[in-house]
Amino acid sequence: MFIRRAEDRDIPALTRLLFQVQQVHHLGRPDLFKAAARKYTDDELSAIIHDDTRPIFVADTGDGTVLGYCFCIYQQHINNNNLTDIRTLYIDDLCVDETSRGQHIGRALYEYVVDFARRESFYNLTLNVWSLNESAMKFYQACGLVPQKVGMEKIL
Secondary structure, three states: EEEEEHHHHHHHHHHHHHHHHHHHHHOOOOOOOOOOOOOOOOOHOOOOOOOOOOOEEEEEOOOOEEEEEEEEEEOOOOOOOOOOOOOOEEEEEEEEEEOOOOOOHEEEHHHHHHHHHHHOOOOOOEEEOOOOHHHHHHHHOOOOOOOOOOOHHHHH
């Protein structure tokens, strides 16, 4: 297995994995997440793939089979009134195919992204995780991430 930037040929695999992520969220919060939906259309995925400020990294078996992905977004708040202008690499989404979990693919993707962020001189790496996704929370904590902020809600 090796990790590389996503290409247009990966869109079907990305779509399959996006559906898996959506299902986890839908099962945990059907009031917020639609069933059988996905975050991006094919056109949106293609645009993201070609946007150097939104790299997608995929875990490839070597024959083009995608076992997982990590969507990233460059963030910076230049001339913001109260935030410094540090460069942050935000992990928008990380997913390993449900049939390939437990093989350390997620950890390999995460470590690759950390190395990428260091090489590109980012100050930090951030992400959001839904509290309903306990396995993802445990995974990120095992990777050494700590809470930066907490989103809270009251359903009315």
